[in-house]
Amino acid sequence: MEDVFNYAPAIALFPLVAFVVALTFGKYMPKKGALAGIIATGGSLALSVLMLVAVASGEVYHETLYQWAIGDAASEIGADGIEFTFGILIDPLAALMLVIVSLIAFLVHIFSLGYMNAEGETGLPRYYASLGLFTFSMLAFVYADNLLMAFMFFELVGLCSYLLIGFWFRTRSAPSAAKKAFLVTRFGDYFFLLGVVAIAATFGTVAFAGDNSFIAAAESAIDNGDTLFGFGAETWVTITALLVLGGVIGKSAQFPLHTWLPDAMEGPTTVSALIHAATMVAAGVYLVARMFGYYALSPTALAIIAFVGGFTALFAATMGVVKDDIKQVLAYSTISQYGYMMLGLGVGGYVAGVFHLMNHAFFKALLFLGAGAVIVLMHHEQDMWKMGGLKDKAPITYYTFLAGALALAGIIPFSGFWSKDEILYDALIIGLEEPIILAAYAMALLAVFFTGFYTFRMVFLTFHGEPRSEAAEDPHDIGWSIKAPLVVLGVLALVAGIANLAPVAKLAQIDITFLEHWLDGEYGAVEGLTYSAYGELLAYETAYIGGEQLTVLIAAGVSLLLAFSGAGLAWKLYSVPEPVAHKERLGGARQTLESNYYQDEYQVWLAEGVTQPLARAADRFDQTVIDGVVNSVSTASLFSSSRLKRIQTGLVTNYAALLVAGFIGLLLVLGYVGGWFL
């Protein structure tokens, strides 16, 4: 079975080929490169599934395939050489993620046929090429076997995101949004790269897995109580872990680097679905999961992750409440949901985090594609206040979208409920010991309410009530290529939860937590990259409110209650024939919420109010002072020249006089030195 792994590189290479094909021949091809993309991603999907099966059959794959650079570098812990390589690591986590990514990519490619091609877009080859490049980078990132390789493809997906957000480059807003997206994430990546460099310089390796992985090295360093770059080993690990976290926060749009994601909605909705909901944004969280062992070594780092996650979850949810643009709502919900995943990982809920990552990938992709469908229906109108009543006109869209919404809101039995609930549960049991985690838990819990509210506000405004515009009266019709992906994802949104019915398992004492076993390497696993292995590293105490089962019930109950009440409120307010905005009820909070807590303002201010004036000042300084000195030298010498040549008066008698004077001067000097006058 393991020989299938020899095809592992192809998973990423197919889309790369598609990229080249679409870029070069795209404009001559029937579907402008779409077919190449579909075939490639299809192939990747098939191979990924094969990998999944292979792993299920107990195999794992960890090979170094290509040597990028080797050299001598005395690392802090004494290793004196280092290799930077490209390699593939396929373990349960990677295999799972491969399937998710290739599946979504495949579906999005198909969807694009209806969304882009049918709409007669120009520049389709560019579009499909970018998609192909993205899929390639993302898949390569997923099964990267070392941190540097991960970083490199982490950057590349950023590039693709830039290109795709700016797809409609003839507008003013899209390029600006693209720039912002790249810059903000780049700011995070700065810390990431610093972290990579630091880890490489510290441990002389950047491998994720194996005995010579930096995780193992860090562990032993902590055990030996080494001093690394003048810090205690654990402190240093924390520092480097947090540096890497910078990249995570940037990519996964966590506070305070979340501001780019809403703007990123300037891109085609398909792109939003693939990149800015399901996969690229997940890269950050995935990275944390990938090197979870490293974070597990540092309680501080974990606590920070958890808190940031919890805070972001609430923070973003509140902003989603007041948005009128359907994609904006989804954007903020995405931020919020990734907050949950961070929280889950932060509290050591490795399985929960990954679980939610998977579910979210499905239902958020679904929701975005659904939104895309709605936008097609609405002749590219995105304001929910202009929609309404689409329920009957586009049933498939409606029901799939509803499935996604229920999952997002966390309504049992939809997938979102299970994963979110598990996260909250994990947070709770830790929180009972750690107050800061408890705070994070509280915020996340509160966010559940808002999630339910904005989700169903969106649903009701879009699909229920009376049509509020002639576009809504007679919607544009949509083809199979749009419907099919929606159905597939809709089903997944409904059933994906089965993968890990933890509460049920705990209550009914039956062993149905497949995902947990999966990630715990019961089928196949790489040494040290298993849930239980991480568990040993974790330093968290857990506590229960009167027994485990009770705690489970309480946790699930509370979150469900909140979700329902949020949804109920939305139903109360908006599920009416003629819904009206209720924002004024928010009073003072409204302005703050609508302007997103002035996050963009201060970041823009940092860029335009601080940096640019600084740059201009530097430029003035350069022009006047530094260059001024240079020029003044020449000016001075030319001036002195024009003065000096005046002694050549043209009067020969002056010459004689000057000559004699000069001679006497020389005489005096020599005479003085030679002492002739003494």
Next chain:
Amino acid sequence: MALLELPAWTALAPALLLALTAMALFIIDSIAPDSRNSGLLAGTTAAGSIVSLGVAVWYLLAGVGTPTVDGGRGVIDVLGNQFVVDQLALFFMVIVAVVTALVAVASYDYMEDHTYQAEYYSLVLLAATGMSFMAAANSLVTIFIALELASLPSYALVSILKDNRGSVEAGLKYFLIGALSSAIFVYGISLVYGATGHLQLENIAAVIEAGEVASDGGHEIADVGGLLGLGILMLIGGFAFKTASVPFHFWAPEAYEGAPAPISAFLSSASKAAGFVIAFRVFTEAFPVAETASAIGVDWALAFIILAIVTMTLGNFAAATQNNVKRMLAYSSIGHAGYALIGLAGISAGGGELVMGAAMMHLFVYGFMNTGAFLFVALAEYWGVGRTFEDYNGLGRRAPVACFALAIFMFSLAGIPPLGGFWSKYFLFTGALEAGLLVVAAALVINSALSLYYYSRLVKAVWIEEPAVERETLSQPVGLYAAIVVAAVMTLALLPLFGPVADTAVDAATAMLA
């Protein structure tokens, strides 16, 4: 090489040949007084100087002057040591002959329709003879005579354009300053004679080394140190005049600007070189550093250090903002005099032969690049395009070859590779450093930066600037072009082929300082 068979006086052949050619010209002129056959005259002059050049080179190759221990033929002295022919002498005879030849060829076109051609060429040759003799003169008497023999025709040559106010003014100023300087010079000679009782260089040296004057009951030389010092200083004045060094340079800008361009080339290259050769000879032979210093209480090199710095600075700074190309070149040649003076300034220190050798190389390369530059001005005057930088604008379009040569001369003067000027300038820099003349070296850096400005300014004018006036195609006078091209080719070729020059120069210097 049947040289030994020749009588000793033939060692002076390079100089004598020049004199003979002058005579020949007189004969030609007296046969056909009002002939304008400039071809014949210029040809004769060129031929004579080329023969003289050939002989000088032949002697050098034959090993005249190289110490017999090195398989050479040793130094040959003539007329009871009034003249000596050694490598130094031959080296400078070569320079003089080269410049003369170039000037003669160039003058063929420049003086084409000039009345007094025979006079012109014979004067050139007489001056050249004087300079050639200066190279060999070995006694203050012969030095003074040779120097005057070089000067007097020069005065006449500068003012040979009788109806050209500039030429006459130049001649006048040159002459007046010259007369004054030679008076000072000869007075200096008298004082040295008074102090030592000798006019022949090595005898003077002998007295100074002995530390006492034998002829009169033997009193200490130090007693007359002031007298000797003043005399030496006045001698320096004489050389400074000939080499156009501050403060005796005042004649140079006007003389070079006013004189016919070939003459400017002649004076600024050959005459300057001649001035330096006597300075080298006198100060290496007659006034051995240490003893003289003990006698007059001061190292005379100090005077040259001061002169070098002041001269190069004044020359370059004054040149930087000139508008008249010829005048700019005049000042630049003052600046180069300053560079060459480093050779004398550094003699006293260890490794003096390197400095002096470098200075000699510089004068050699200078003989090509500076002559070439002035000849280009001659060409411009021949075309009648005007005298200022603006007038030169865009010449590169019309006369690419000449302007290419000009670029070569300018960059070579600026000491930028891949051109001959690079070696000599950087060897001077190197020598100055080894001699420990850090101040001088620093001055050299500053000045060469400034010189870059005005040299490139001329290149800019001919190659970069747009022509101010649209001019029809320019004629291509054979002689001028030939001279310029030859000079340019030599300047270029001296980069790879600099070895022999460097060897000869350093050997000569070593021999003098030995």
Next chain:
Amino acid sequence: MMIEALIAVALVGAFVTFVAPNRIAGKLAFAISLIPATLSLWMFAAFDGSGNALLDGELAFASEFEWIQFGEYSISWLVGLDGISMPLVVLTTILSSLAIVSSWTPIDERESQFYGLVLFIEANLIGVFAALDFFVWFIFWEAVLIPMYLLIGIWGGPRRKYAAIKFFIYTNVASLVMFGAFIALVFGLGDVTTFALPDVTTAMLNGGPDGFLGIGGTTLASLVFVAMFLGFAVKVPIVPFHTWLPDAHVEAPTPASVLLAGVLLKMGTYALLRFNFTMFPTEVIEPFVIPIAAIAVISVIYGAMLALAQTDLKRIVAYSSVSSMGYVILGLIAYTQFGVGGATFQMVSHGLISGLMFMAVGVIYNATHTRMVTDMSGMADRMPVAVGILVAGAFGYMGLPLMSGFFGEFTIFFGAFGAEGLAYSQVFTALAMFGIVIVAGYLLFALQRTVFGPYHLETDYDVDRAPLHDIAPMFVLLGLIILLGVAPELIFEMITDAVDPILETGGEL
């Protein structure tokens, strides 16, 4: 004799082109330039050198003979290649060929002179990287000035005369200072009577100078180190000696900019590596480590900030070159294999990328006759291919992985971070690294303003797709950039091989 062949072909070619008629000059020059290009590629393949040229390593294609005797000092023609100079020679020849092609469009007067000068520069640049005797090296080093002065001065922009003379004098003065310092060093070494760099290096590392003009040996060494550093700092250029660069770049015609940024700046860093960081024993460098590292960081950040304030595309790229050179200095001073090796790699990489950027900007300028960010927008609408390449180049400049720039920068950062000899190396690295954010800032800003958004152009020219011979060279460069980004070992191996001896002799800084 291979190196001589390279130089000779270029020189002869230069002369031939100079006298050739204008209309064929471009094609002719390109044809001629292909000879050294292919030749150097063959040499690259056949490269059999090992070790460092100055530290008695195995030279490739070496040749030596006596040239000039100056007193007791002998100057000999000594050329040869090692792992450091080989890639740079290839870079030079290839970039020259491409620069020639890229100038077919913009250069429309006095072509023969133009292409002659370009070939002349090429010859000298090859010489600079191949020469191993100080005087020979210095001749080529200085000879570059003349053609560059003329290229900027004749075919440059409105302020070309000012820019040309500024470049000319500024760099020449620096060279004089450096020259004097080195000569003083050789005299200080006493028993050394050649200017051959290997001999000087050996003498330096075995005891160093025993003083000159009453200056003690160690003091002399330090003084010379500083003087030479300053001399090269102008050429690199390092803040605050950089002000000639933007002027020269902005005024220079595209191909000149390509060569200037692509190769001429590398002369400075190359010389720094060869002289300051190879010849001098570590105890001499020691006191200057912190200041130099500080200067490097300042160059990176300050240069980037300056670029941020510009609205002229060429000026932006020019200042970003200052910034990038800061990385190189940081890598050199890190004094580790990855630091120095990465710095050398970055020389090549930056040569390719900045060359590409200048070409792309040039192509846009050919079409729009403006370089002002404020004058245009939406260029991607009219010249998609050129813009595509510009964007690719910009991301290369930002250090996008799998492009050469990333490898250079990453290795430099990695080498610097753990550098034992550099106190606070982590802080310096972190500060310098922030350049990658600023560079993204100004490049993306420029892209957003110029190539994206609705099409608009201030100048009234109708913009059309660029001709193939403008695009082709950029594709070649892009290919090389990606190739080196994916397979850096192609040259990194020989580089490290040549770098190691330096570090061994130096010992730990």
Next chain:
Amino acid sequence: MTVGVEHYVLLSMALFAIGLFGILTRRNALMFLMSVELMLNAANINLIAFAFYHGNLSGQVFALFTMALAAAEVAVGLGIILLLYRNFRDVDVTVPTTMRW
């Protein structure tokens, strides 16, 4: 009684100074020329006196050469002064100032 050599030297120096003074003050070209002659003759006095003092003849011989050359110099000088008069209608040396700076 014999006159000490130093008196001759003082005399010649005085003469030299007079000549120099003339050069610095007189603007008439001929006066200028004569002053130069004075300076040359000052040198001659020295030479002859010293020749007498040192008891060798080279000084005297040289003095003869000097006179001859002085004569030649005057010849050339007068020629130039003639030209000066022809072109500037004046023998004032401060008149020709077309070339300066």
